[in-house]
Amino acid sequence: MRPSAYKVMLLGQIGVGKSSIAQRLVFDRFDTSYKPTIGVDVYRYEAKTIEAEPVPMIVWDSDGNLGDAMFRHVYLKEASAALIIGDVTRNETIEAMPAIAAAFRERLPGRCVCYLVNKSDLSPPTPLQGELARDDTLLFHTSALTGENVTRAFAETARAIVRRAP
Amino acid sequence: MSAIDVPIREAPLISASRLLAERGFFGIVWLDAELQVTGRYGPLVAFVSIGKDVTETILPFAGLEADLLALRSDRHAVLDIPSVTIVTNGERTPRLNLAAVWSEAENCILILASRAVLSVDLEVELNRQIRARLIAEADVVAKSVELQHTNAELERANTDLEQFASVISHDLKAPMRELRFLADDVDAMLAAGDIDRSRTALAAMRQQSGRMSAMLSSLLAYATAAQKVDVLEDIDTAKLVAAVVNSLPRPPKIRVEITGDWPQLNTFGALLDLVLRNVIGNALAHHDRADGHVKVHASELKESLLIEVSDDGPGIDPAHYDAIFLPFRTLGDPAKGEPSGMGLAIVARALSTVGGRITVHSDALKTRGTTFSIWWPKSTVTIQKNCPTPYNVHSFSNDA
Numbered sequence: 001m002r003p004s005a006y007k008v009m010l011l012g013q014i015g016v017g018k019s020s021i022a023q024r025l026v027f028d029r030f031d032t033s034y035k036p037t038i039g040v041d042v043y044r045y046e047a048k049t050i051e052a053e054p055v056p057m058i059v060w061d062s063d064g065n066l067g068d069a070m071f072r073h074v075y076l077k078e079a080s081a082a083l084i085i086g087d088v089t090r091n092e093t094i095e096a097m098p099a100i101a102a103a104f105r106e107r108l109p110g111r112c113v114c115y116l117v118n119k120s121d122l123s124p125p126t127p128l129q130g131e132l133a134r135d136d137t138l139l140f141h142t143s144a145l146t147g148e149n150v151t152r153a154f155a156e157t158a159r160a161i162v163r164r165a166p
Numbered sequence: 167m168s169a170i171d172v173p174i175r176e177a178p179l180i181s182a183s184r185l186l187a188e189r190g191f192f193g194i195v196w197l198d199a200e201l202q203v204t205g206r207y208g209p210l211v212a213f214v215s216i217g218k219d220v221t222e223t224i225l226p227f228a229g230l231e232a233d234l235l236a237l238r239s240d241r242h243a244v245l246d247i248p249s250v251t252i253v254t255n256g257e258r259t260p261r262l263n264l265a266a267v268w269s270e271a272e273n274c275i276l277i278l279a280s281r282a283v284l285s286v287d288l289e290v291e292l293n294r295q296i297r298a299r300l301i302a303e304a305d306v307v308a309k310s311v312e313l314q315h316t317n318a319e320l321e322r323a324n325t326d327l328e329q330f331a332s333v334i335s336h337d338l339k340a341p342m343r344e345l346r347f348l349a350d351d352v353d354a355m356l357a358a359g360d361i362d363r364s365r366t367a368l369a370a371m372r373q374q375s376g377r378m379s380a381m382l383s384s385l386l387a388y389a390t391a392a393q394k395v396d397v398l399e400d401i402d403t404a405k406l407v408a409a410v411v412n413s414l415p416r417p418p419k420i421r422v423e424i425t426g427d428w429p430q431l432n433t434f435g436a437l438l439d440l441v442l443r444n445v446i447g448n449a450l451a452h453h454d455r456a457d458g459h460v461k462v463h464a465s466e467l468k469e470s471l472l473i474e475v476s477d478d479g480p481g482i483d484p485a486h487y488d489a490i491f492l493p494f495r496t497l498g499d500p501a502k503g504e505p506s507g508m509g510l511a512i513v514a515r516a517l518s519t520v521g522g523r524i525t526v527h528s529d530a531l532k533t534r535g536t537t538f539s540i541w542w543p544k545s546t547v548t549i550q551k552n553c554p555t556p557y558n559v560h561s562f563s564n565d566a
Contacts, residue, residue, distance in 0.1 A: 003221075003228065003229045003231070004219065004221045004222065004228060004231075005221065005225075005228045005229070006229070007228060007229040026253070027256060038249065038261065039248065039249025039250055039251065039261055039282060040226075040249065040250050040251070041250075041251045041252075041253055041258075042225045042226050042250055042251065042252050042253065043225075043253045043254075044225055044254060058225050058226075058228040058229065060226075074245075074246060074247055074248075075247070077229070077230060077233070078229035078230055078233075079229070080229070
């Protein structure tokens with residue numbers, strides 16, 4: 001049965017900008033005050049792709065405090081994709097991204113994964129290092145502040161979801 | 167049956183449930199077999215649209231249609247989605263715990279929404295309350311300290327007032343009385359035609375008038391000594407003491423020697439000048455011989471600068487230790503042009519203001535010479551700390 005909307009998880013460590021990405025995506029705004037997400041915030045969004053009808057998404061902005069517990073949680077149930085976000089100014093959050101992707105794929109095999117290297121406005125583009133550099137997963141350098149690549153990342157994720165949908 | 171499972175009649179149960187729902191403790195949503203919303207109850211679920219598919223109006227259930235429908239076959243199962251905030255059209259719901267269950271009685275799926283309270287909420291609230299309490303306690307302590315300072319100031323002002331009253335009534339009264347007697351004398355002499363004696367009496371009146379004027383000037387200096395703490399300056403104490411010594415009048419054969427370590431201090435320069443001027447001036451003014459020696463020595467202690475002013479003058483009888491620090495108490499005779507007796511009183515008052523102290527070491531009955539030791543605080547922090555009451559700052563000893 002084709003779902004009425006595709007569930008997309010925003011995952012990543014605390015403070016990488018998950019909520020800012022969601023706010024930029026859904027309301028096209030950026031809030032300068034930092035307020036950690038508690039539990040999950042759930043948004044509706046319609047991704048516009050070139051070749052298909054708008055793809056309805058339910059975006060789950062998760063609490064970075066959940067850590068690995070997220071992968072045992074009901075929140076992840078029936079998710080169609082995960083956007084895994086890191087902060088380009090904090091290398092440890094970037095290094096953690098492949099492990100988060102692996103845990104998501106283990107829980108939900110075959111689902112779409114996309115990397116967002118966020119806060120690109122704070123750092124000049126630099127070549128990726130380590131495991132992330134060797135990973136062929138879809139990756140975008142984004143900025144929730146300027147909006148760079150935010151809608152594009154979701155559009156590409158929507159395309160990948162539709163392509164894989166039964 | 168456990169204690170809480172006491173059967174309640176249906177009507178009170180419904181009434182209680184309705185009350186709690188109406189007060190926003192929870193909300194209920196009814197779904198039909200096609201997962202369409204058929205009803206809702208309670209302000210907590212006001213965001214839910216009746217007639218719409220549940221996945222469109224309660225977003226966290228999107229994708230979980232199969233799980234919702236499975237509740238019909240597993241009638242004891244509960245589909246829980248804890249701690250979610252639903253954001254639609256820019257509006258955020260409160261953070262909710264959502265639970266979907268099958269209702270046998272109503273033959274439909276019910277969704278119960280309740281306010282999510284996480285341990286983190288409790289922690290945040292606890293921290294907020296602790297912070298508020300700490301702020302309130304700090305405020306009370308600050309106010310208490312302020313009150314203590316105000317009380318100390320008040321006590322000091324009262325003491326000043328008493329001392330001033332005493333000075334006015336006793337010390338200023340003497341020259342006033344003298345003036346009145348002299349005026350009576352002049353009156354009588356003029357009546358008797360004794361011009362020469364009346365001129366002599368008028369000269370004595372001028373002298374008493376000058377004395378009173380000097381006393382009032384000293385009194386003003388004493389009263390304003392405490393007001394010189396406004397300006398903190400970087401003071402080279404070596405230069406200051408040299409300037410003070412050079413500015414004081416002294417007999418040519420009385421030598422003043424400055425020794426020891428005189429540091430740079432950030433302190434109340436005007437008050438330190440006042441203290442040095444009066445103590446050194448006192449040593450010079452009371453010296454009873456044509457040649458003599460006054461030594462001004464400084465040594466740095468941990469929190470204060472110790473300044474010792476020693477002379478080889480006549481010394482002070484220990485019986486007079488208390489008196490020399492009181493206004494207009496002098497061992498000389500002001501009427502003969504000797505110091506008015508305000509110098510050391512001004513010193514004591516200035517030291518009380520900055521939290522310093524002064525002691526005197528002398529015993530005129532046994533030997534010549536006097537040493538005044540002054541502890542001048544090196545920092546303003548020390549000043550605050552050591553400034554409990556105004557008049558306990560100078561101690562008197564003959565064995566220091």
